Amino acid sequence: MLAQQLVNGIISGATYALFALGFTLMFGVLNVINLTYGVYFSTGALIALYATRNFAFPILLALPLAAVATGLIAVVIDGLLLTPLRRKKAPELASLMVTLGATLLLYSLMTAFIGTDIQRFPPAAIDSSAIEIGGVRVSRSQILIVGTAFAMVALLLALMRGTRLGLAIRALAENPDAARLMGVDVTLVTFFVSFVSGTLGAAAGILIGLNYNAIQPYMGEVMMLKGFAVIIIGGLGDIRGALIAGLILGLLEGLTAGYVASSLKDAVGFLLLVLTLWFRPVGLFGRAAVKRA
Amino acid sequence: MPAFLDDFLFSYQSLIYALGINGLLALSMYVVLAIGQLSLGQAAFMGLGAYTSALLTLKLGTPFALVLLASMAVPALAALIIGVPTLRLSGVYLALATIGLGEVLRIAFVNSELTGGALGLSGIPEKAGYAIIFGALLLALIAFVLVSRSRLGRAMEAMREDEVAAGMLGVHLPRYRISALVVSAMLAGLAGALNAHVSSFISPNDYGFDAAVTILSYALLGGIGSPFGPVVGAIILTLLPEVLRPLHDFRLVFNGLIIVIAVLFMPHGLVPWRIGRTGARP
Numbered sequence: 001m002l003a004q005q006l007v008n009g010i011i012s013g014a015t016y017a018l019f020a021l022g023f024t025l026m027f028g029v030l031n032v033i034n035l036t037y038g039v040y041f042s043t044g045a046l047i048a049l050y051a052t053r054n055f056a057f058p059i060l061l062a063l064p065l066a067a068v069a070t071g072l073i074a075v076v077i078d079g080l081l082l083t084p085l086r087r088k089k090a091p092e093l094a095s096l097m098v099t100l101g102a103t104l105l106l107y108s109l110m111t112a113f114i115g116t117d118i119q120r121f122p123p124a125a126i127d128s129s130a131i132e133i134g135g136v137r138v139s140r141s142q143i144l145i146v147g148t149a150f151a152m153v154a155l156l157l158a159l160m161r162g163t164r165l166g167l168a169i170r171a172l173a174e175n176p177d178a179a180r181l182m183g184v185d186v187t188l189v190t191f192f193v194s195f196v197s198g199t200l201g202a203a204a205g206i207l208i209g210l211n212y213n214a215i216q217p218y219m220g221e222v223m224m225l226k227g228f229a230v231i232i233i234g235g236l237g238d239i240r241g242a243l244i245a246g247l248i249l250g251l252l253e254g255l256t257a258g259y260v261a262s263s264l265k266d267a268v269g270f271l272l273l274v275l276t277l278w279f280r281p282v283g284l285f286g287r288a289a290v291k292r293a
Numbered sequence: 294m295p296a297f298l299d300d301f302l303f304s305y306q307s308l309i310y311a312l313g314i315n316g317l318l319a320l321s322m323y324v325v326l327a328i329g330q331l332s333l334g335q336a337a338f339m340g341l342g343a344y345t346s347a348l349l350t351l352k353l354g355t356p357f358a359l360v361l362l363a364s365m366a367v368p369a370l371a372a373l374i375i376g377v378p379t380l381r382l383s384g385v386y387l388a389l390a391t392i393g394l395g396e397v398l399r400i401a402f403v404n405s406e407l408t409g410g411a412l413g414l415s416g417i418p419e420k421a422g423y424a425i426i427f428g429a430l431l432l433a434l435i436a437f438v439l440v441s442r443s444r445l446g447r448a449m450e451a452m453r454e455d456e457v458a459a460g461m462l463g464v465h466l467p468r469y470r471i472s473a474l475v476v477s478a479m480l481a482g483l484a485g486a487l488n489a490h491v492s493s494f495i496s497p498n499d500y501g502f503d504a505a506v507t508i509l510s511y512a513l514l515g516g517i518g519s520p521f522g523p524v525v526g527a528i529i530l531t532l533l534p535e536v537l538r539p540l541h542d543f544r545l546v547f548n549g550l551i552i553v554i555a556v557l558f559m560p561h562g563l564v565p566w567r568i569g570r571t572g573a574r575p
Contacts (some may be wrong), residue, residue, distance in 0.1 A: 084557055091329075092384070093331045096385065098552065098554060101509075101548075101549045101551070101555075102507040112546065228390075232386070232389060242500075255295075270393050270396070273389075273393055
């Protein structure tokens with residue numbers, strides 16, 4: 001029982017970490033809270049759903065395709081909404097508000113056209129045959145989920161630490177003006193970061209869609225609550241913090257569902273968020289500089 | 294009352310109530326925006342007020358005046374729990390925590406038996422009416438106009454324009470921030486209670502993300518230069534879907550679009566005038 005809850009917790013925790021990673025990356029580098037991020041989560045899942053259901057793509061092909069397509073959408077949204085504000089040097093809450101409006105617009109457009117009914121992947125797309133190790137059941141889809149999550153995180157860390165592009169991204173996060181003077185093409189790097197974030201958000205959406213097999217436009221909204229919790233617990237903009245906070249949240253939710261009440265599961269994240277704000281606003285590792293007003 | 298006016302009030306009753314209640318909600322958003330902060334918990338505060346009031350009326354039969362007070366006190370408490378720790382941090386934290394509050398409350402309302410689950414509460418007696426709704430709106434408007442003409446109003450405007458400078462000039466930033474948030478939560482709670490007692494039915498979905506963003510769109514469309522802006526915004530966005538029927542189905546799309554346009558192209562809203570001050574000496 002305990003082992004099964006822990007495994008379930010790690011599986012959802014891995015997707016939370018993946019989801020929060022893109023969100024915190026966007027904040028850490030571009031210095032905006034982009035609320036359309038939840039839309040990327042839904043969009044990714046929906047594109048993967050249509051690809052597998054209507055065009056019979058295998059899931060291993062649909063996953064990267066949907067993630068890349070969503071990444072491109074994220075670049076377009078950044079260019080339309082946030083680039084003008086950046087150029088005007090608008091206050092940070094302006095970008096929060098504009099993405100909030102865009103989020104409502106996009107969600108309600110999606111529901112206007114496809115409705116709010118829960119849609120499911122075709123049975124062929126999901127391999128639900130399970131492996132049992134020591135009384136713990138793990139389905140092959142769940143192995144794919146955890147594997148993809150860890151692979152994407154490893155790729156991202158390699159990109160950030162080991163390439164010139166990663167260096168440019170970190171320079172931009174540190175100081176946009178200095179980065180520009182050092183010859184970093186700020187516009188290009190900004191679009192690239194948006195693309196990567198969109199891809200991460202979409203991948204998380206597809207993986208969670210596979211895990212629960214219930215997809216609808218507003219699924220990203222519920223996820224945003226967990227996203228906020230994870231990035232605040234981990235420290236705003238802190239990549240390692242987001243990874244660990246994501247896993248912790250998944251584990252605690254699994255334990256709450258198993259031993260307390262499954263209806264309380266979704267409140268765990270918010271409780272942790274409020275506790276973090278009260279007692280440790282710098283986040284788990286205290287590395288993220290708290291932006292004091 | 295002349296017969297035609299009677300007929301008119303009867304057929305458009307719920308719309309007219311909505312104008313007043315949305316006006317109050319817009320003002321509750323205004324208080325926070327006026328000092329340069331962003332709270333996205335207005336719908337959650339409204340829901341807390343609505344559920345508190347409906348439960349008190351239905352289960353305990355509490356007198357209506359006490360019900361209204363409680364419907365302001367409970368959201369105020371929630372505002373303190375969320376607001377106090379975020380006071381010293383940048384506005385981003387308050388915005389995120391208040392969206393989180395909205396989501397978690399919706400989940401709580403849906404899962405609790407006391408609040409009737411996803412079906413909500415029905416059969417709430419109609420205890421509010423035109424007098425109390427528009428009376429409250431008028432009082433709130435007058436209070437805000439008086440505040441913006443005073444020293445307090447000047448401090449608030451200074452905070453909105455440049456927080457650091459305002460702090461240097463002796464404006465006690467944390468005190469203003471928490472007061473604004475608590476007042477805003479109380480107004481939203483009151484609006485929720487009044488709405489529950491005219492529409493007889495409340496459900497968790499009335500207080501979700503859509504509602505929170507819609508309330509923000511009222512304030513941004515009207516502009517936050519004066520308290521009149523948000524109320525004008527609320528009136529326009531409440532009436533427009535009724536007048537333009539095709540707009541009705543795309544109401545939320547439109548509200549979202551309004552925010553995008555307002556932030557990008559129209560930062561002062563439709564009512565850009567500011568309120569003059571009393572006793573301003575050269």
